[in-house]
Amino acid sequence: xxxxxxxxxxxLSISVRRALGKFTRDCPLxxxxxxxxxxxxxxxxxxxxxxxxxxxxxxxxCIATEERRFxxxxxxxxxxxxxxxxxxxxxxxxxxxxxxDLFAEGVDRKxxxxxxxxxxxxxxxxxxxxxxxxxxxxxAIAELYRVLRPGGLLIxxxxxxxxxxxxxxxxSKTTQNDRLLYFGQRDHVRYFGRDARMRxxxxxxxxxxxxxxxxxxxRYGLARGEKIFLCHRPTN
Numbered sequence: 001x002x003x004x005x006x007x008x009x010x011x012l013s014i015s016v017r018r019a020l021g022k023f024t025r026d027c028p029l030x031x032x033x034x035x036x037x038x039x040x041x042x043x044x045x046x047x048x049x050x051x052x053x054x055x056x057x058x059x060x061x062c063i064a065t066e067e068r069r070f071x072x073x074x075x076x077x078x079x080x081x082x083x084x085x086x087x088x089x090x091x092x093x094x095x096x097x098x099x100x101d102l103f104a105e106g107v108d109r110k111x112x113x114x115x116x117x118x119x120x121x122x123x124x125x126x127x128x129x130x131x132x133x134x135x136x137x138x139x140a141i142a143e144l145y146r147v148l149r150p151g152g153l154l155i156x157x158x159x160x161x162x163x164x165x166x167x168x169x170x171x172s173k174t175t176q177n178d179r180l181l182y183f184g185q186r187d188h189v190r191y192f193g194r195d196a197r198m199r200x201x202x203x204x205x206x207x208x209x210x211x212x213x214x215x216x217x218x219r220y221g222l223a224r225g226e227k228i229f230l231c232h233r234p235t236n
Contacts (some may be wrong), residue, residue: 018045025221028062029054029084030222036221040187046221054084056212056223057129062088063220064210064228070153074124077147079113080104080131089127098123114139121149129157133188137199145203151155152230156200159184162225164193196231206230 021035023046030052039048039055047056054062062084065071069091079090081099089097100111111117113128114136126144144154161168169190173179176186184193192199200207208230212222 009094015043015045021046023218023221025049026180026219027052027054028059028066028220047223049084049221052084052087058082058084058088060210060212060222060226061085061127061129061155061157061214061222061228063216065092068210070125070155075122076125076127077118077123078127081107081127081130082129083091085127085129094125105155107120113143116143116147118145119148121152121171122147124149124152126152126154128154130159132156133158133183133190135183135189137190138202139206141200142203145205147231150233151235152233153162154200154205154229154233156229156231157227158192158196159188160192160194160196160227164191166195167191167193167199200231205233207231 015038019038021037024034025036025046026033027049030049032049034050036046037048037050038045048054048216049059055174065088069092071089071094074094075093075096076089076098078085078097078099080101081104085098098108098109099203100109100113101107102110102112109118113131126148129143132140148154167190168182170182173182173189183189197207210228210230212224212226216222217224
């Protein structure tokens with residue numbers, strides 16, 4: 001038993017030493033070059049840009065945006081707006097940019113993503129990063145489809161377990177400790193499995209994927225295989 005405690009403490013020591021980074025990375029959002037910090041629970045080394053505070057998902061979206069030009073000239077709605085992504089969207093000169101959240105301060109609209117007060121077909125692009133694991137995803141996805149114009153795009157990201165065929169959710173898990181144990185975070189209500197694609201497609205979206213691959217993973221400090229789900233509302 002002492003041996004197992006020793007081994008655990010050994011890796012804790014390594015994590016502490018690596019808390020300020022090991023490898024030189026590039027941040028495509030702010031131009032920083034250097035070591036990334038550790039972040040999160042469970043704690044992960046080499047993922048947090050010390051200059052702009054971006055995480056892996058933010059940098060992946062930046063890379064995809066530079067390739068695809070999602071926002072230029074578009075009317076954009078951004079849920080739970082992160083500072084780094086606000087700046088990215090504004091850099092790409094959208095026609096309009098609206099932020100929304102039910103609880104956060106400093107947003108343009110106080111909105112419940114499960115029951116929006118926004119009129120039908122208002123926006124060209126909606127950004128929804130790590131929101132759907134917190135809410136009734138089916139209600140939210142239907143609402144996001146409704147407020148997108150034909151030909152519009154929902155950009156969605158969330159934790160997903162590709163080895164699971166089905167999403168795991170259990171409404172009896174209501175305490176913070178239960179949710180931390182079963183869903184990985186105190187305010188999450190599910191872990192998505194591979195059927196997340198079908199859940200996104202239910203209202204009528206066509207779902208495309210953009211995946212974090214090498215050499216971008218090593219250069220920009222991305223999560224290997226992380227997905228951006230690009231959900232297109234048909235034009236008619």
